[in-house]
Amino acid sequence: MSAEMDLSPPEVPEPTFLESLLRYGLFLGAIFQLICILAIIVPTSKGHEKEETESTNGKAADHTKKPKGAAPQIRPKSKKESKKKR
Numbered sequence: 001m002s003a004e005m006d007l008s009p010p011e012v013p014e015p016t017f018l019e020s021l022l023r024y025g026l027f028l029g030a031i032f033q034l035i036c037i038l039a040i041i042v043p044t045s046k047g048h049e050k051e052e053t054e055s056t057n058g059k060a061a062d063h064t065k066k067p068k069g070a071a072p073q074i075r076p077k078s079k080k081e082s083k084k085k086r
Helices: 016-040 045-064
Strands: none
Touching: none
16 A cells, blocks of 8 residues: 555756746745835834924925025027027
């Protein structure tokens, strides 16, 4: 009866270079995605404090500055406009 059952491990072919490259690339992609998700979830307090102080300083400085009018835009004439009509 033991002759009928084959208990040896199945033959699995060695992975090719492209298969192993794909496997490690998928692992790296998953790690990158996890890092990006964690960067969104975990707040950075230093950056927010700097932005808040700069925005409050910027508001005080805006009151002293004079608003500039819109600068006139000078458009160079295209070649078709500069040529004489015949």
